[in-house]
Amino acid sequence: MAGTDSYLLGRADAEVERLTRQIVTLGSDSEAQLDRIGIKHGEKVIDLGCGPGGVLHLLAERVGKRGHVLGIDRGRHFVELAQGFVKSRGLTQVEVCEGDAYDTGLPRASFDGGHMRLLLVNVPEPERAVRELVALVRPGGWVASFEADYLPCCCDPPLPALDRLMEAYAAYAHAQKIDLSVGRRIHRMFREAGVTDISVDAIVHVFPEDHERRWFQKRLIDNVRERMLEGGFITRDDLARDMAALEAHLARPDVQVMSNLFFRLTGRVGHAPVAARPH
Numbered sequence: 145m146a147g148t149d150s151y152l153l154g155r156a157d158a159e160v161e162r163l164t165r166q167i168v169t170l171g172s173d174s175e176a177q178l179d180r181i182g183i184k185h186g187e188k189v190i191d192l193g194c195g196p197g198g199v200l201h202l203l204a205e206r207v208g209k210r211g212h213v214l215g216i217d218r219g220r221h222f223v224e225l226a227q228g229f230v231k232s233r234g235l236t237q238v239e240v241c242e243g244d245a246y247d248t249g250l251p252r253a254s255f256d257g258g259h260m261r262l263l264l265v266n267v268p269e270p271e272r273a274v275r276e277l278v279a280l281v282r283p284g285g286w287v288a289s290f291e292a293d294y295l296p297c298c299c300d301p302p303l304p305a306l307d308r309l310m311e312a313y314a315a316y317a318h319a320q321k322i323d324l325s326v327g328r329r330i331h332r333m334f335r336e337a338g339v340t341d342i343s344v345d346a347i348v349h350v351f352p353e354d355h356e357r358r359w360f361q362k363r364l365i366d367n368v369r370e371r372m373l374e375g376g377f378i379t380r381d382d383l384a385r386d387m388a389a390l391e392a393h394l395a396r397p398d399v400q401v402m403s404n405l406f407f408r409l410t411g412r413v414g415h416a417p418v419a420a421r422p423h
């Protein structure tokens with residue numbers, strides 16, 4: 145695998161745990177999106193940046209045993225976990241391989257459909273991953289993208305400690321050339337890559353007192369805390385103080401927590417030629 149691997153959120157156990165939880169917590173939002181596409185039994189589809197499982201089981205269910213799902217991820221450990229995930233479910237139609245979403249090296253126009261979830265908010269050149277996904281899908285085939293935008297991510301009553309933490313996280317992400325507001329512009333990236341019939345919706349969730357995802361901001365920052373400290377985006381004392389304040393705030397039943405905005409795009413690959421393997 146070429147290049148260095150600097151996944152924004154790291155690949156420590158805590159990130160594995162977060163992504164494993166996400167298989168379930170984002171499952172129904174992804175199912176609603178996939179159901180709108182009309183995926184057929186027997187289709188051959190690809191998922192870029194599949195993580196330790198992502199939506200592989202949802203795609204497998206839709207293409208059936210005669211179809212084929214290929215999951216690609218850059219993290220070897222994530223690939224192994226995803227292989228275990230599909231094996232434990234008996235999903236023999238799913239294959240998971242290590243690869244780079246910017247340049248998979250796979251034959252052009254060789255899939256009936258291509259999907260990615262929360263990949264673009266983690267890579268510095270999202271356009272490259274979009275162009276690669278589109279180039280992998282045959283003309284007339286479908287593409288789907290599920291992407292985050294951090295705009296409304298907040299709680300009420302507001303907490304200055306959370307605002308400071310998110311500011312430090314945004315500075316950390318910015319230094320890695322990550323666009324935390326990428327969700328709102330995916331329609332443009334896919335259109336420029338030659339996708340037509342684009343349809344986009346956006347969802348946001350409010351997490352009640354006992355909701356598992358209420359803690360997502362704390363977990364996100366926990367996972368990159370050492371990197372944020374090393375980069376000087378926050379001091380150890382400020383981090384400890386603000387994280388303690390956040391924990392106490394989230395435990396209060398009268399505090400309302402809102403998710404990020406999630407943009408869900410579906411479209412068709414046009415018949416006009418699109419740029420292959422951009423560099």
Ligand SMILES: C[S@@+](CC[C@H](N)C(=O)[O-])C[C@H]1O[C@@H](n2cnc3c(N)ncnc32)[C@H](O)[C@@H]1O
Pocket residue numbers: 151163166167192193194195196197198199216217218219222243244245246260261262263266267
């Ligand atoms: C936030 S996770 C999302 C995982 C999964 N799609 C899901 O929704 O649960 C982002 C994933 O993208 C992978 N990733 C990051 N950069 C990549 C690249 N250049 N090529 C392939 N995968 C990449 C990471 O290893 C990680 O598994």
